[in-house]
Every structure is written in C-alpha cells, then in structure tokens.
Amino acid sequence: xxxxFEVLVERRMQGAARIVTLELAPVAGAAxxxxxxxxxxxxxxHDGAGRPVQRQYSLCGDEGDAHWCIxxxxxxxxxxGARWLHAAAxxxxxLRVSAPRNNFRLHDGSAPALLVAGGIGITPILAMARALxxxxxxxxxxxxxxxxxxxxxxxxxxxAPFAAQATVSLDExxxxxxxxxxxxFDGAVRGTQLYVxxxxxxxxxxxxxxxxxxxxxxxxxxxxxxxVEPETVSENRSFELEIxxxxxxxxxxxxxxxxxxxxxxxxxxxxxxxxxxxGSCLTRVVDGLPEHRDQFLLPEEQARNDCFTPCCSxxxxxxxxxxx
Amino acid sequence: xxxxxxxxxxxxDVRRDPFPLYQRLxxxxxxxxxxxxxxxxxxxxxxxxxxxxxxxxxxxxLQPFYDSLKDERRDILSGVMRYLNLWLVFxxxxxxxxxxxxxxxxxxxxxxxxxxxSIAGTVDHxxxxxxxxxxxxxxxxxxxxxPAYVILDMLSVPRDxxxxxxxxxxxxxxxxxxxxxxQDKYTRARDGADRMADYFRDVIRERRxxxxxxxxxxxxxxxxxxxxLTEDELVATCMLVxxxxxxTTTNLLGSALKALLDxxxxxxxxxxxxxxxxxxxxxxxxxxxPSNSIARVVAVDHEIAGRALRKGDRVFAMINAANxxxxxxxxxxxxxxxxxxxxxxxxxxGLHFCLGAPLARLEAKVCLSTxxxxxxxxxxxxxxxxxxxxxxxxxxSTLPVHLD
Numbered sequence: 001x002x003x004x005f006e007v008l009v010e011r012r013m014q015g016a017a018r019i020v021t022l023e024l025a026p027v028a029g030a031a032x033x034x035x036x037x038x039x040x041x042x043x044x045x046h047d048g049a050g051r052p053v054q055r056q057y058s059l060c061g062d063e064g065d066a067h068w069c070i071x072x073x074x075x076x077x078x079x080x081g082a083r084w085l086h087a088a089a090x091x092x093x094x095l096r097v098s099a100p101r102n103n104f105r106l107h108d109g110s111a112p113a114l115l116v117a118g119g120i121g122i123t124p125i126l127a128m129a130r131a132l133x134x135x136x137x138x139x140x141x142x143x144x145x146x147x148x149x150x151x152x153x154x155x156x157x158x159x160a161p162f163a164a165q166a167t168v169s170l171d172e173x174x175x176x177x178x179x180x181x182x183x184x185f186d187g188a189v190r191g192t193q194l195y196v197x198x199x200x201x202x203x204x205x206x207x208x209x210x211x212x213x214x215x216x217x218x219x220x221x222x223x224x225x226x227x228v229e230p231e232t233v234s235e236n237r238s239f240e241l242e243i244x245x246x247x248x249x250x251x252x253x254x255x256x257x258x259x260x261x262x263x264x265x266x267x268x269x270x271x272x273x274x275x276x277x278x279g280s281c282l283t284r285v286v287d288g289l290p291e292h293r294d295q296f297l298l299p300e301e302q303a304r305n306d307c308f309t310p311c312c313s314x315x316x317x318x319x320x321x322x323x324x
Numbered sequence: 325x326x327x328x329x330x331x332x333x334x335x336x337d338v339r340r341d342p343f344p345l346y347q348r349l350x351x352x353x354x355x356x357x358x359x360x361x362x363x364x365x366x367x368x369x370x371x372x373x374x375x376x377x378x379x380x381x382x383x384x385x386l387q388p389f390y391d392s393l394k395d396e397r398r399d400i401l402s403g404v405m406r407y408l409n410l411w412l413v414f415x416x417x418x419x420x421x422x423x424x425x426x427x428x429x430x431x432x433x434x435x436x437x438x439x440x441x442s443i444a445g446t447v448d449h450x451x452x453x454x455x456x457x458x459x460x461x462x463x464x465x466x467x468x469x470x471p472a473y474v475i476l477d478m479l480s481v482p483r484d485x486x487x488x489x490x491x492x493x494x495x496x497x498x499x500x501x502x503x504x505x506x507q508d509k510y511t512r513a514r515d516g517a518d519r520m521a522d523y524f525r526d527v528i529r530e531r532r533x534x535x536x537x538x539x540x541x542x543x544x545x546x547x548x549x550x551x552x553l554t555e556d557e558l559v560a561t562c563m564l565v566x567x568x569x570x571x572t573t574t575n576l577l578g579s580a581l582k583a584l585l586d587x588x589x590x591x592x593x594x595x596x597x598x599x600x601x602x603x604x605x606x607x608x609x610x611x612x613x614p615s616n617s618i619a620r621v622v623a624v625d626h627e628i629a630g631r632a633l634r635k636g637d638r639v640f641a642m643i644n645a646a647n648x649x650x651x652x653x654x655x656x657x658x659x660x661x662x663x664x665x666x667x668x669x670x671x672x673x674g675l676h677f678c679l680g681a682p683l684a685r686l687e688a689k690v691c692l693s694t695x696x697x698x699x700x701x702x703x704x705x706x707x708x709x710x711x712x713x714x715x716x717x718x719x720x721s722t723l724p725v726h727l728d
Contacts, residue, residue, distance in 0.1 A: 003593055003596050003600065003662075004597065101662065103664070103665070270675070271421060271424075271425070272420070272421070272675045272676070273424075273677050273679075274428050277671070278672075278673060278675065278676075279377060279673055279674055280675045280677075296673070298667065299665075
C-alpha cells in the first residue's frame with residue numbers, strides 16, 4: 001500500500017481573487033482512488049523557507065468524477081504552503097498527494113441536512129451538496145463570503161441543479177440581501193444534520209446558534225483540519241479576566257498565562273499538567289470568547305466556548321468573564 | 325435469549341480479546357455491576373471520561389481498602405502505605421498540586437525532547453545483542469529492557485541493578501495491580517516496597533552530597549514557592565517514577581509490535597512513509613493500549629447512566645473499551661496508522677494525566693521506527709503469545725518473534 005503518489009495538474013483556473021482551482025488527473029492511466037463527499041487529501045508543498053510541508057485540501061468535485069478538484073486560497077499572512085502551490089502548480093506539473101481521507105462524512109439515510117460554508121470552507125460543502133442532491137436527500141446550502149470577487153464557485157452554484165436550495169450572503173451586499181446566521185435554523189426539523197466548514201470564529205458562531213436552537217451535539221459536524229484557518233498562530237496579546245463573584249479585573253500580559261495572572265491576584269486555580277492536556281484547570285467562561293489552545297476539550301466542547309483551560313488558552317475578545 | 329453479561333477478566337478468552345465483551349457492555353449494560361470483581365465496570369467513552377474528571381470519584385482507592393483490613397495484613401501493609409500514600413496518583417489537591425508542579429519543573433517537554441538521541445542509542449545497544457536467525461521473546465529481550473534502561477539512565481542508577489529493582493517492582497505490583505490468588509502477596513509487596521525505598525534513600529543521600537544533572541538531583545533541588553519535596557516524598561516519587569516509567573511503556577511496545585505483525589498492510593504503510601510514526605504511536609495507544617482501566621472509589625453517591633453508585637463502591641473505568649467506542653471513533657476496531665483526530669484516553673484525563681506521556685511517546689516512536697526500518701522480514705515466531713492477568717494494566721507477557 002502506497003501512502004503518497006503523484007497526480008498531474010490538468011487544468012488550473014483563477015477561481016476568485018486569491019483562489020486557484022486545480023483539476024488533478026492520474027499519471028499514466030491508473031485511476032485515482034475513490035472518495036466520498038467531505039474527504040480531503042494531503043498535498044505536498046513547500047513553506048516560505050523552502051522546507052517541505054503538507055497541506056490539506058477538501059475535494060470539491062463530484063464523487064463520481066474521474067478527476068479531482070481542489071481550491072487553494074493564498075491568504076495574506078499564511079504560513080506558505082498555499083503560496084508555493086499558487087506559484088508552482090501550473091498546468092502539466094506533477095504534485096505528490098495522499099489518498100483521500102474523510103473525517104467529515106455525510107450521514108446515511110434520509111434525514112435533512114443544513115450545509116453551511118464560510119469563505120474557502122465552501123470546498124467540502126459543495127461536494128456534499130452534489131452528493132445529497134444525487135441521493136435525493138433534502139438539504140439547504142448557506143454560503144457566507146466577503147465579496148463576489150473573493151468567493152469561489154459562485155458560478156458553479158448558480159448553475160447547479162440545486163441552485164434554488166442555495167443562499168449566498170456577501171458581506172459587501174446590503175443587509176436586506178444577507179441572511180443572518182440566526183435564520184439558518186428557521187424551520188429546521190428534529191434530526192436535521194448540520195455540516196459547517198469555515199474559519200474557527202465562523203464555525204463557532206454557527207455551532208452556538210445551532211445548539212441554542214436545540215440541535216443535538218451529535219447532529220453537528222465540523223470540518224476540523226487547518227487549511228481553512230488563517231494559517232498563522234496568533235501572537236500572544238494581553239487580555240483581561242473579570243472575576244464574576246467579585247467584579248475584580250485581572251490583566252493577563254503577553255508573557256504570562258491566565259493561571260499566573262490569577263495567582264498574582266491571589267486567586268488559585270487547581271492545575272496539574274500545565275500544558276493543556278489534563279483539564280484540571282478548566283474554568284467556566286460566562287462572557288467573551290476564549291482562544292482554545294488545549295488538547296483536552298473535545299471539539300464540540302471547544303465550540304460551546306463556555307469554558308477554557310487557563311494554563312495555556314487565551315482570549316479572542318478583550319475580556320473574558322470567569323465564573324470564579 | 326442472550327447469555328447473561330458478566331465481566332470477569334480472569335476468563336482466558338476475555339484476557340486474549342476483551343473487545344467483543346466491551347462492545348456488548350457498551351450496548352447493553354454500559355454501567356455494569358461485576359459480581360466477581362464486586363465493582364462497577366464503565367465502558368462508554370463519555371462515561372469513562374466523566375469518571376476520570378469528576379470530583380464525585382476519589383483516586384485514593386488504597387486507603388479505604390487498607391482501613392477495612394482488620395487482620396495482620398494491616399500491619400504488614402503499613403510499611404507499603406507509608407510510601408504509596410505519597411504517590412501522586414493517589415493524592416488530591418492541594419498536596420497533589422504542590423508536588424505535581426515541582427515534578428513539572430523537572431520533567432519538562434524540553435528534557436524529554438533532548439533524550440531522543442540517547443534513546444536511539446539504547447535501542448541500538450539492545451538490538452545489537454540479538455543474534456540473527458534465532459527467535460526472540462520480544463517482551464523479555466527488548467520491551468522490558470528499553471523503558472527500564474531509559475528511566476534508570478534518567479535517575480543515573482546503574483543499569484546492572486535492574487534485575488534486582490525489577491524483582492522489587494514486580495512484588496509491589498502484586499498489591500497495586502490486583503493480581504489475585506498469589507501466595508503471601510502482602511508480605512512480598514511490603515518487602516518489595518521496603519527494599520526499593522531503602523535503595524532510593526541511599527541514592528538520595530549520595531546526590532545530596534554530590535549533585536549531578538540527573539532527575540534525582542533535580543528533584544532534590546526543585547522548589548516551588550519556597551517549598552521542596554520532603555524526604556519521604558522524594559523516596560516515594562523515585563519509586564513512582566521507576567514503577568510508572570517502565571511497566572506501562574513495556575506493555576505499549578509489546579502490543580504495538582503485535583498490532584504491526586497482525587496488520588501487514590499497515591506495516592507496509594509505515595515502512596513506505598516513516599513520517600506516519602506520530603499518528604501510528606497514537607493509534608497503538610488507542611487500539612490496544614497499556615492502561616486497560618483506571619480504578620476509582622465513589623466519593624459521593626451519584627448516578628451514571630441511570631445506575632446509582634454509592635459512596636465507597638469500587639469503579640473500574642475501562643480505558644480500552646472507551647478507546648473503541650463507536651460513539652466516538654469511526655471504524656473503532658480498525659487499526660489505522662494515520663488516524664486523526666485520535667482522542668484516546670490512554671494517558672487519563674484530569675489531575676492524574678500521565679506525567680510520563682511525552683517520554684512514553686518518544687520511546688515508542690524511536691523503538692518502533694527502528695524495528696520497521698531495520699527488520700523488513702520480521703514476523704511472528706512459533707510459541708505462545710500470552711496476555712498478562714491484570715485488570716488495570718494490559719500487556720503481553722511473551723511475544724515470540726523473528727527479528728530478520
């Protein structure tokens with residue numbers, strides 16, 4: 001069994017302002033392995049310093065296609081892998097890729113689905129829409145993007161046989177033409193399966209709304225690989241912690257952990273591993289959005305944003321109100 | 325009609341392959357009362373995680389047992405309890421927090437990362453002594469030695485003391501590992517604890533006089549908020565580090581090699597793509613990991629999945645069952661060396677999350693990578709493959725292989 005193999009860039013198109021779409025074909029006649037909607041492949045690329053790196057890209061074509069299609073966003077401030085592909089993956093070039101893997105699988109059966117994409121997160125969502133359409137399963141697709149110029153696959157969506165089941169909301173459009181996230185779940189019936197892919201903050205907002213509207217955690221599916229994220233680890237910034245019981249406000253400087261800052265203020269939090277692995281310091285967050293850096297919380301628990309691990313996690317908002 | 329479900333880990337079929345029974349328990353009786361064990365058996369992922377995390381359970385399972393003893397065993401065990409009560413795994417905050425912070429300052433990720441080269445050297449040293457063409461018991465000739473040598477080197481204790489230390493450690497395990505039906509197990513456990521404690525008391529005295537850069541010297545020097553470890557805490561922690569540092573990693577190495585030999589396509593995959601070793605080790609930890617269960621005592625009456633647990637009840641949260649719970653893992657019974665995400669519970673959760681996790685991972689990566697690369701024709705050899713009779717730990721006692 002071979003772990004990676006070469007494919008040929010058969011076609012390359014500028015899909016949007018910073019996005020190229022690549023059509024990948026087998027080398028020398030062998031067929032590409034089969035895949036299912038939601039699957040991604042690893043593509044070998046190079047970072048800014050020329051070191052080899054792997055990046056994950058969702059397959060966005062149709063499950064039955066003989067060729068694969070991926071869309072590569074070169075975001076400003078990215079770690080590099082996408083930039084190399086933009087420069088090097090020209091027509092006729094060979095790329096080394098892995099076989100498809102699927103951690104974002106569609107459900108079996110006929111339960112209705114809501115497909116929600118933010119920006120480049122449209123890639124697996126589009127493949128899912130095609131698969132559900134073919135299976136005759138009821139779904140609605142919601143696509144949120146900044147502008148028509150930056151959004152890939154707008155034309156493909158408009159021409160798709162399921163165009164009437166797709167709602168596109170662009171930040172640049174007048175408010176009346178944008179669908180608020182709170183409306184996605186209007187009329188959703190029990191058992192509706194939610195699939196969401198996009199930047200972390202976007203997925204969090206959608207997931208939070210879904211939970212409030214009564215969707216079961218097991219019916220919420222998020223794509224978790226990193227390529228849809230802004231590919232930079234954010235620098236440590238200072239933020240504030242407000243202690244709910246006392247109203248006291250503690251500042252966490254860039255060089256200290258929230259546990260350190262609380263200890264200096266005389267507030268002891270129980271810790272054990274001090275690395276975000278064990279969860280001993282888990283603390284309830286009443287307001288504000290944590291930036292989770294732990295490996296303890298399960299994905300759906302991180303998405304709820306109602307607690308965080310102060311030994312290593314930080315804040316995406318200026319202040320977190322803690323239930324202490 | 326289905327047969328009545330009963331979890332009895334001494335059943336040889338269950339010992340060989342416990343997973344079908346775990347699955348039935350998850351489906352039919354996820355919070356199961358085992359009459360042979362007089363204990364609750366918890367098998368679903370979410371419930372196992374709850375048991376590890378909840379303050380409604382206590383990890384100090386030894387003291388209640390000890391307190392309940394009324395005969396001479398109580399006197400015999402008092403010497404063992406003196407040290408075990410100071411083992412971090414049985415303590416609670418605030419003492420746990422103080423000691424764990426001190427140990428975190430010694431066993432840092434940087435310290436472990438710096439050991440990759442010396443671990444590779446130890447693997448080479450062990451493998452060099454294996455004559456080609458002869459079948460070997462992988463457990464005895466490799467898996468037992470590597471983690472022991474690594475931890476002895478860290479403590480700066482001569483490797484040739486290992487056979488003696490190993491005997492004390494095995495005797496102590498009679499008490500902690502719940503092996504039943506052994507003659508005079510309490511006396512042996514006490515003697516093992518006494519000898520090991522004496523041994524480390526001497527080592528500590530030497531290091532106080534002539535400090536080195538080994539972890540014993542670092543533990544002596546460590547202090548947090550002006551507090552250092554007490555003498556008994558130092559002795560107990562050396563014992564724990566030694567005990568925890570070799571038994572479980574030995575079992576991980578054995579089960580991992582067996583999984584590789586049983587799954588030739590996955591082995592090919594790793595051999596063609598050595599970079600898979602990171603996810604591969606996580607998958608070995610999940611697939612048939614060395615922490616079969618964690619033991620707890622119910623501290624406060626409460627319910628799990630509709631069953632009423634009473635204060636003082638003994639609970640075994642089955643890590644290896646949770647790691648194959650289809651409610652949490654896709655294709656749970658399939659070995660997939662590229663599995664990601666892989667949120668297995670093998671190192672525990674909460675306060676007692678394994679301090680040695682980075683070291684165990686590194687030893688497994690170095691050892692298994694070397695085996696796959698160096699022995700393309702390695703295969704099972706004739707002879708029995710035996711699993712240990714233990715409830716809390718899981719591992720092989722023999723694994724005959726040809727390393728060719």
